[in-house]
Amino acid sequence: MRRGGFFSFITDHRKRLLKMMPNGSICAEIGVWKGDFSQRILEINNPSELHLIDPWMFQPSFPSRWYGGVKAGSQSDMDDIFESVRERFAGSPEVSFHRKTSAEAHSEFPNDFFDWVYVDGSHDYDSVKSDLELYFPKVKPDGFLTGDDYFLPCQETGGPAPVKQAVQDFVKENQASIVKIIGGQFIIQKN
């Protein structure tokens, strides 16, 4: 039996998220890795500016994460990944690189700058909450903070989902609301 495209459409949660974002937008991806999702942003959203924010830094203190030993085993591996992403988007003038942590990079952007930001960097509660808080003022009125791994258990302990907790606490404390959860993707809108 042939499994048709319909099934991949309903399970392609990231594609559905990207279709909900304004076309031709100014956007950022926090946590880029090899640029696979960045590529999809370019193809589906056709942004006027895509800011890629990632320190591409080996972090051995997080051995259960891709960049702490699961997929990259050294800083040299992370440097190679960064170079591959640079080459990948060398012909895309709308892409710019911010090789810094999200906390370091946020001050480079004016307030009310982005149409939307995708949060997919460090997945512990404090990091996600901090990314949401630091980038909220950077998003235009009615803009979006979105991200990945809403239901992912804590990578260190297997405990309750830190992204979900951070998102729920964030919307309680700010003029923002959750507009949709699509699979593991979350979409918050600035009120």
Ligand SMILES: C[S@@+](CC[C@H](N)C(=O)[O-])C[C@H]1O[C@@H](n2cnc3c(N)ncnc32)[C@H](O)[C@@H]1O
């Ligand atoms: C799950 S991967 C991102 C995957 C990518 N968004 C995709 O879908 O293809 C997490 C990335 O977050 C980056 N990262 C870790 N700490 C970060 C921080 N403080 N700020 C920004 N990025 C961070 C890592 O270097 C890694 O590349």
